[in-house]
Amino acid sequence: MAQLAAVIGTGQTxxxxxxxxxxIAGLLREAAVAALxxxxxxxxxIDAVVIGKAPDMFEGVVMPECYLxxxxxxxxxxxxxxxxxxxxxxxxxxxxxxxxQSGTFRRVLTVTFEKQSESNAMWALSTPQPxxxxxNAGAGGYxxxxxxxxxxxxxxxxxxxxxxxxKDRLHGARNPLAHLHKPDITMAEVExxxxxxxxxxxxxACPSSxxxxxxxxxxxxxxxxxxxxxxxxxxxxxRSEPTLYAGRDEVNPRAGRDxxxxxxxxxxxxxxxxxxxxxxxxxxFSWYEPMWLENxxxxxxxxxxxxxxxxxxxxxxxxxIPWNPSGGVLxxxxxxxxxMIRFAEAARQVRGDAGAxxxxxxxxxxxxxxxxxxxxxxxxxxxxxxx
Amino acid sequence: xxxxxxxxxxxxxxxxxxxxxxxxxxxxxxxxxxxDQVGLHNAQDVDFVCSGSxxxxxxxxxxxxxxxxxxxxxxxxxxxxxxxxxxxxxxxSILKIRMGHADSALIYGFAKSSPGELPIVLxxxxxxxxxxxxxxxxxxxxxxxxxxxxxxxAITEADMAAVVARSRRNALGNPRAQLAGEVSVEELLAEExxxxxxxxxxxxxxxxxxxxxxxxxxxxAERWGKPYARITGIDHRIESHNLGLRxxxxxxxxxxAAAAAGVADGAVDVAELYAPFSHQEIILSRALALxxxTAINPSGGVLxxxxxxxxxxxxxxxxxxxxxxxxxxRGVAHATSGPCLQHNLVAVLEAA
Numbered sequence: 001m002a003q004l005a006a007v008i009g010t011g012q013t014x015x016x017x018x019x020x021x022x023x024i025a026g027l028l029r030e031a032a033v034a035a036l037x038x039x040x041x042x043x044x045x046i047d048a049v050v051i052g053k054a055p056d057m058f059e060g061v062v063m064p065e066c067y068l069x070x071x072x073x074x075x076x077x078x079x080x081x082x083x084x085x086x087x088x089x090x091x092x093x094x095x096x097x098x099x100x101q102s103g104t105f106r107r108v109l110t111v112t113f114e115k116q117s118e119s120n121a122m123w124a125l126s127t128p129q130p131x132x133x134x135x136n137a138g139a140g141g142y143x144x145x146x147x148x149x150x151x152x153x154x155x156x157x158x159x160x161x162x163x164x165x166x167k168d169r170l171h172g173a174r175n176p177l178a179h180l181h182k183p184d185i186t187m188a189e190v191e192x193x194x195x196x197x198x199x200x201x202x203x204x205a206c207p208s209s210x211x212x213x214x215x216x217x218x219x220x221x222x223x224x225x226x227x228x229x230x231x232x233x234x235x236x237x238x239r240s241e242p243t244l245y246a247g248r249d250e251v252n253p254r255a256g257r258d259x260x261x262x263x264x265x266x267x268x269x270x271x272x273x274x275x276x277x278x279x280x281x282x283x284x285f286s287w288y289e290p291m292w293l294e295n296x297x298x299x300x301x302x303x304x305x306x307x308x309x310x311x312x313x314x315x316x317x318x319x320x321i322p323w324n325p326s327g328g329v330l331x332x333x334x335x336x337x338x339x340m341i342r343f344a345e346a347a348r349q350v351r352g353d354a355g356a357x358x359x360x361x362x363x364x365x366x367x368x369x370x371x372x373x374x375x376x377x378x379x380x381x382x383x384x385x386x387x
Numbered sequence: 388x389x390x391x392x393x394x395x396x397x398x399x400x401x402x403x404x405x406x407x408x409x410x411x412x413x414x415x416x417x418x419x420x421x422x423d424q425v426g427l428h429n430a431q432d433v434d435f436v437c438s439g440s441x442x443x444x445x446x447x448x449x450x451x452x453x454x455x456x457x458x459x460x461x462x463x464x465x466x467x468x469x470x471x472x473x474x475x476x477x478x479x480s481i482l483k484i485r486m487g488h489a490d491s492a493l494i495y496g497f498a499k500s501s502p503g504e505l506p507i508v509l510x511x512x513x514x515x516x517x518x519x520x521x522x523x524x525x526x527x528x529x530x531x532x533x534x535x536x537x538x539x540x541a542i543t544e545a546d547m548a549a550v551v552a553r554s555r556r557n558a559l560g561n562p563r564a565q566l567a568g569e570v571s572v573e574e575l576l577a578e579e580x581x582x583x584x585x586x587x588x589x590x591x592x593x594x595x596x597x598x599x600x601x602x603x604x605x606x607x608a609e610r611w612g613k614p615y616a617r618i619t620g621i622d623h624r625i626e627s628h629n630l631g632l633r634x635x636x637x638x639x640x641x642x643x644a645a646a647a648a649g650v651a652d653g654a655v656d657v658a659e660l661y662a663p664f665s666h667q668e669i670i671l672s673r674a675l676a677l678x679x680x681t682a683i684n685p686s687g688g689v690l691x692x693x694x695x696x697x698x699x700x701x702x703x704x705x706x707x708x709x710x711x712x713x714x715x716x717r718g719v720a721h722a723t724s725g726p727c728l729q730h731n732l733v734a735v736l737e738a739a
Contacts, residue, residue: 002487002488003486023516030702031636054444054448055442055448055449056441056443056470057442057443057446057448058513059515060519061511061512061515061519062441062443062500062508062509062511062512063441063470063471063512063725065471065502065625065722066512066513066625066725066726066729067512067513067514067628067732068626068628068728069517069626069627069628069729069730070627070629070667074625075625075626075627076625076626076639076640076643077624077625078622078623078624078625079623079625079730080469080471080478080479081469081470081471081475082467082468082469082470082479083442083451083468083469083470084467084468085449085452091467095467095479096604098479098482098483098486098488101482101486102388102481102482102485102486103388103485103486104482104485105388118515124448125448127450128447137421146542205724213581218461236572237465238465238466239456239463239464239465239466239467240436240460240463240464240465241455241460241461241462241463241464242450242455242456242458243455243456245461245485253463254463255463258462258463259463276674297533354689372449372452373452375452375455376466377423
């Protein structure tokens with residue numbers, strides 16, 4: 001019943017530690033203008049604007065859509081702000097898509113961002129919650145024990161995370177927008193980097209980035225403005241579960257498995273490793289690649305690390321299912337935008353628009369985001385072929 | 388496009404302080420109420436859940452995550468969240484149903500505003516470079532707007548007091564209200580000003596609480612066999628953040644949203660307007676072209692109790708309640724966000 005919709009434009013800023021040259025609004029506008037140009041449109045052609053970002057405390061601006069309406073050409077139009085923790089970049093794309101898929105609008109601009117240099121994400125993530133145990137751990141401290149449990153269960157060799165860290169940085173070296181450019185990175189360099197939250201070393205963690213990512217999503221009868229082919233949305237799904245509950249599997253969360261099953265069903269996928277050409281998956285800490293390979297059904301439980309070690313997910317090693325050809329979250333992490341970058345990069349792949357990190361002949365790609373205590377999931381599958 | 392109905396709604400009492408209750412404890416009772424109204428067990432029985440809340444009101448990042456604990460989200464559910472009033476969560480849910488990914492949705496909004504200084508917290512909504520550092524609070528901005536209207540002769544202080552007197556009187560019939568009573572315009576005008584020209588009673592109170600709603604396709608509502616009201620139109624528009632570029636005596640975005648939602652396509656028996664300040668109710672009534680035949684804010688509106696992040700959803704709920712109880716055949720609900728009515732949502736509800 002959903003109307004067909006497609007990505008007809010993507011735009012991203014250069015990601016870096018501090019974009020001191022632009023305001024928050026300037027950062028978003030840079031991505032928005034790039035997406036509009038890619039779509040062959042101007043602000044006047046847009047019917048509605050949907051923005052997303054992680055907690056307002058990251059920049060200290062409460063409900064920033066109010067302040068951003070002018071910069072994004074939203075005045076006189078509907079404007080919505082999504083916030084679903086780290087998965088927000090993905091959910092924002094899905095909410096923007098629903099504006100079109102519902103038949104309500106023809107062209108929607110969606111923008112996500114984080115300007116982490118405006119504040120301190122570690123602090124913002126660690127403010128004590130009333131009535132709750134205070135963790136004061138940041139994201140790495142939260143996920144480290146879950147990774148250790150994965151290592152125990154899977155009996156994976158100790159250097160799988162190191163391999164992912166190298167692989168994604170080599171991918172990132174192909175992407176001019178990536179925050180980290182480390183074309184000469186080695187396993188030894190990662191292994192020798194400082195241990196932050198055992199077993200996560202500095203180079204196995206994502207950077208803290210400023211940046212924004214935008215897309216233009218259009219209805220079936222409005223895809224022709226762009227000089228590039230559209231990326232058709234073949235499926236989209238979200239799932240949430242509580243942070244804690246008795247019997248919860250935090251290593252292989254059910255919400256992730258259910259979300260994947262939903263999006264695969266919509267896109268007609270039974271074997272993601274064979275049927276998809278590539279995937280942009282939210283891997284903020286290296287070990288999450290093997291963990292999500294299993295959670296998303298690319299490998300049997302306990303076997304995900306073998307794909308990584310065999311080079312199956314590596315563009316440079318000619319792998320059959322490249323993961324994060326853009327360099328992924330490990331190469332650029334403007335938190336609120338990181339999920340949308342995954343979704344937009346999947347679209348770029350099937351549009352043949354990914355430059356030096358293009359997966360040859362990519363026709364079907366997956367974008368993925370997760371957030372909270374690995375409890376919020378958003379995924380989509382985009383294709384070169386109209387469904 | 389699929390026809391969508393409101394099937395259940397409940398709002399908690401507007402409390403000046405919810406004391407030691409946490410957000411989950413505020414949310415769970417209203418969820419129980421709406422589930423019971425439809426005969427559902429929990430959030431597993433609807434296809435989609437969407438909420439509205441604001442981290443800054445709780446003073447913690449990801450504060451909405453606790454809301455998921457109120458849902459019984461095991462097995463995992465289809466769920467989303469807007470950092471906006473839950474009226475916009477309703478909007479997102481309607482799109483989800485229109486696209487065929489859901490036949491029903493649970494929407495809720497909640498906030499505990501009492502621990503902080505709400506007008507000061509909301510000052511951080513402003514442009515972070517030029518305005519927020521001035522710490523101009525929401526009451527002061529609304530006072531400037533009221534002053535502009537008074538100086539232009541668009542309203543009188545007695546007009547503002549009349550809005551308050553009607554709100555307090557209507558709230559006598561609303562057991563959820565925080566402020567209710569029989570008070571005359573003369574008595575109100577005799578009170579001293581707070582932030583001139585506003586008196587304390589021109590400003591909504593700070594309230595803690597939550598509201599919840601269940602919507603569904605008309606077909607699903609029929610299957611449930613419960614009374615419902617149809618949402619025949621809904622639209623929202625934002626306008627410039629720069630107060631100097633707006634006509635603060637008008638609400639252009641409300642006019643646009645009203646036109647798109649089809650407010651003028653029929654008689655409006657009842658209107659529930661999210662007007663946090665008395666003069667703003669007058670701006671909104673004019674923008675919506677409401678006449679004598681429309682009962683405005685029969686619940687007392689937010690001047691009688693303002694559940695941040697839920698008040699907009701409550702306006703829709705109050706119109707729904709009056710339609711299913713037979714008091715009205717067609718009504719308009721309005722929600723607002725941002726300083727001086729920057730962003731406005733208008734919904735039209737009609738009897739089944």
